[in-house]
Amino acid sequence: MNFLNRLAALLLLAAACAAPAAADDLLMARSDLMYPEAMMVLQSAIKAQGYTITRLQQVNENLAKRHYKSDMYRVVFFGKYDEVKALAASHPELIPYLPLNITIFAEGNNAIVLTAHPRTLEEFFPDPKLKPIFERWEADMVKIMDTVRESK
Amino acid sequence: MIDRAIALLALLVLGAAPALAAPDGARLYSQNCAACHGENGTGGIGVPLALPSFQATISDDYIRKTIINGRPGRVMPSYKALNKDQVEALVRYVRSWNKGKAVTYSALPVKGDPKHGAQLYAEECASCHGADGEGGRGTGVTFSRPRDLPIMAPALNNVGFLASATDAMIKRTLVEGHEGTPMVSYIKKGLTEQDIDDVVSFVRSFERSPLPHNTASLAAEKPVIIRQSPYDLKTTVANVTQAINNNNFFFGRAQPLEYGLVAPDKADPHQVVLYFCNISFLNQALAIDPRVGMFLPCRITVVEHNGKVQVMSVNPKVLSRLFNNSELDVLCDRMQRSYIAIMEEATL
Numbered sequence: 001m002n003f004l005n006r007l008a009a010l011l012l013l014a015a016a017c018a019a020p021a022a023a024d025d026l027l028m029a030r031s032d033l034m035y036p037e038a039m040m041v042l043q044s045a046i047k048a049q050g051y052t053i054t055r056l057q058q059v060n061e062n063l064a065k066r067h068y069k070s071d072m073y074r075v076v077f078f079g080k081y082d083e084v085k086a087l088a089a090s091h092p093e094l095i096p097y098l099p100l101n102i103t104i105f106a107e108g109n110n111a112i113v114l115t116a117h118p119r120t121l122e123e124f125f126p127d128p129k130l131k132p133i134f135e136r137w138e139a140d141m142v143k144i145m146d147t148v149r150e151s152k
Numbered sequence: 153m154i155d156r157a158i159a160l161l162a163l164l165v166l167g168a169a170p171a172l173a174a175p176d177g178a179r180l181y182s183q184n185c186a187a188c189h190g191e192n193g194t195g196g197i198g199v200p201l202a203l204p205s206f207q208a209t210i211s212d213d214y215i216r217k218t219i220i221n222g223r224p225g226r227v228m229p230s231y232k233a234l235n236k237d238q239v240e241a242l243v244r245y246v247r248s249w250n251k252g253k254a255v256t257y258s259a260l261p262v263k264g265d266p267k268h269g270a271q272l273y274a275e276e277c278a279s280c281h282g283a284d285g286e287g288g289r290g291t292g293v294t295f296s297r298p299r300d301l302p303i304m305a306p307a308l309n310n311v312g313f314l315a316s317a318t319d320a321m322i323k324r325t326l327v328e329g330h331e332g333t334p335m336v337s338y339i340k341k342g343l344t345e346q347d348i349d350d351v352v353s354f355v356r357s358f359e360r361s362p363l364p365h366n367t368a369s370l371a372a373e374k375p376v377i378i379r380q381s382p383y384d385l386k387t388t389v390a391n392v393t394q395a396i397n398n399n400n401f402f403f404g405r406a407q408p409l410e411y412g413l414v415a416p417d418k419a420d421p422h423q424v425v426l427y428f429c430n431i432s433f434l435n436q437a438l439a440i441d442p443r444v445g446m447f448l449p450c451r452i453t454v455v456e457h458n459g460k461v462q463v464m465s466v467n468p469k470v471l472s473r474l475f476n477n478s479e480l481d482v483l484c485d486r487m488q489r490s491y492i493a494i495m496e497e498a499t500l
Contacts, residue, residue, distance in 0.1 A: 010318075025474040026443065028187035054296070054412025059434075059448060068435040072195055075445045083411040090431050092457045095409060095423060096466045103445030107196050112187055114443050116474050121264060124375035149182065 027141055028114040029149040030107070035072045038111035038148060042076060042104055045147035050142040051078040054099055071106040078102075087133070094125060100137065102144065113148050115141055175238045177245030184231060185242070192402075193249050197442065198228065199303055204472040205331040207250035209324050215243045217316035225478030226307050227441070228289065248273050255324070262319035269354025272347055277308075280334060283307030285358045303333045309353065309358035323352045375470045377491055381454070381461040381463050381499040386462050389424050389456050391498035399494050401428040404449060422456040433483075441480045447487070448473065452494060463495045 031038040043053055059073035079099030088095050102115045118137035122130070182191065189195060193202030194374060200206065219239050222230030231239070247254065274283070281287060287307030326348045329337035338348055381388040389406060396403045404427035408419035427449045437444045452465045468491065472484035 029441075030187040030191060031168065032191060044373050052413055057449060059445060062429065062431060063435055064253055066431040066435075070438065073445065077412070081410065084410060084413060085420070088420070092455050092462070093378065093452050094466070095455055096376055096451070096464050098409060099413070101446065103443065105442060105445065110191070114187070114446070116446055116471070120474065
């Protein structure tokens with residue numbers, strides 16, 4: 001019975017791991033910097049990849065208005081005009097995923113930044129024409145994350 | 153000349169070989185683990201790996217299997233992409249925080265009475281680990297939000313945990329506890345060794361009834377929710393705004409997709425993004441997983457394309473799976489229903 005239990009657990013584990021639930025679909029990085037400095041590094045890194053920042057979405061301020069406590073929390077939206085315009089025209093179903101964004105929040109004396117791996121979009125939108133775009137976004141996001149992680 | 157080039161190439165290859173053969177555990181940790189567990193293992197979203205009492209009871213094999221298996225549905229991903237050498241480098245790095253003697257555990261099952269263990273579990277363990285071993289709530293609560301404890305009670309019924317922890321390790325944890333966390337020594341609390349064996353036996357019995365992990369059913373979901381609107385763009389935008397208010401959200405703003413990328417008068421007026429929020433819901437979501445910023449703020453886009461007006465949004469249920477957090481899955485299911493309700497009301 002014990003063997004059967006273990007076998008059942010092993011099969012369940014295999015099934016769970018085989019499911020499309022890989023949480024390493026998230027790109028995350030911790031910065032040793034305090035939130036304000038990390039936010040500056042993040043914005044600078046985004047711009048260095050040729051993107052324009054379109055909006056800094058406040059989150060903690062909106063929570064505070066309703067008396068909920070949270071440390072500093074922002075969502076940074078960014079994109080490239082020509083790219084967004086072209087994609088919206090050729091692939092309107094991609095619009096809900098535009099522009100790109102990265103979340104940043106304070107964690108004590110550090111800051112955490114995260115976003116979804118753009119490569120995940122390949123699975124959502126399998127058009128081969130989009131593949132090089134998603135791959136470039138992936139490379140850009142990795143560079144941005146590395147910059148934030150390695151800034152001291 | 154060619155000989156020299158070959159020799160130089162060989163030297164370069166040989167020089168690079170040690171680096172290729174020995175992955176840098178610290179770097180791998182920084183890239184893959186530090187965001188949740190802290191640069192120095194002090195915890196945050198994840199377990200404080202450097203906690204001495206934690207290091208004292210875990211084995212290398214527990215860390216190794218945890219990296220490989222993850223905790224399905226409980227944030228900790230399975231690092232399937234790492235090769236064996238990288239996993240070993242990470243194990244060595246994480247274990248470098250252990251100042252005591254390294255422990256190894258027998259893989260043999262502990263013999264106990266699971267029925268008596270169930271009774272003891274209900275009395276002593278369920279308040280933290282959940283009645284069915286589902287673990288503490290708010291798997292992703294971080295120090296960035298109000299939090300009293302350095303660790304969330306693990307989900308003992310999790311297939312990843314059960315595959316990683318041997319009976320002997322669970323027993324030692326019950327015997328010694330984890331100083332610095334709410335996990336106390338149950339020997340000191342008055343249980344006998346046989347009682348503890350019974351509890352271990354009950355915990356192992358979770359293998360027969362682990363909680364379902366719902367990600368498998370997501371394959372049928374589409375990444376975008378789309379509804380056709382029978383109205384023109386302006387009317388549809390007005391309808392969505394009204395439907396947002398009717399469905400318990402507050403309307404934030406409407407702006408063109410190209411907002412911020414081009415001068416306002418140059419932005420395409422045929423792609424309008426409507427932002428909205430329910431702060432109470434947001435607070436609840438952040439308490440469950442602080443990483444949900446990716447969804448924020450809620451938004452529905454109205455698009456006029458080739459003479460047709462469509463209302464569309466991301467599908468929260470599809471995005472939820474990226475987080476490996478079954479508690480978040482429940483909220484995303486609710487969010488999906490809200491999006492659909494708003495979109496269908498607006499396009500009725």
